Amino acid sequence: xxxRVVKLEFQQEQIETFLSHFEQVKWSVATFPGCRGxxxxxxxxxxxxxxxxSIWENEEALENYRISPLFxxxxxxxxxxxxxxxxxxxxxxxxxxxx
Numbered sequence: 001x002x003x004r005v006v007k008l009e010f011q012q013e014q015i016e017t018f019l020s021h022f023e024q025v026k027w028s029v030a031t032f033p034g035c036r037g038x039x040x041x042x043x044x045x046x047x048x049x050x051x052x053x054s055i056w057e058n059e060e061a062l063e064n065y066r067i068s069p070l071f072x073x074x075x076x077x078x079x080x081x082x083x084x085x086x087x088x089x090x091x092x093x094x095x096x097x098x099x
Contacts, residue, residue: 007087014081024065034061
């Protein structure tokens with residue numbers, strides 16, 4: 001399993017546009033083959049900063065998403081709205097204390 005965290009920072013005038021767009025694509029991403037689920041979380045102090053938190057079966061599943069027509073349609077749409085370069089981490093889970 002791989003946990004993928006992607007930090008996105010949007011121009012203030014574009015965050016609502018992004019959130020609206022996200023509503024249209026969220027289930028397509030969350031149910032993509034190999035994706036176990038996804039969350040969108042937003043910074044409390046800076047609402048222009050959001051992170052996607054997704055769980056993937058393996059690196060191959062994540063890479064299949066990244067080269068998919070779905071990702072290739074999402075990324076060019078949202079990229080002009082960024083105010084900073086995105087940051088991404090692929091992580092391995094060692095403990096899950098959520099209930």
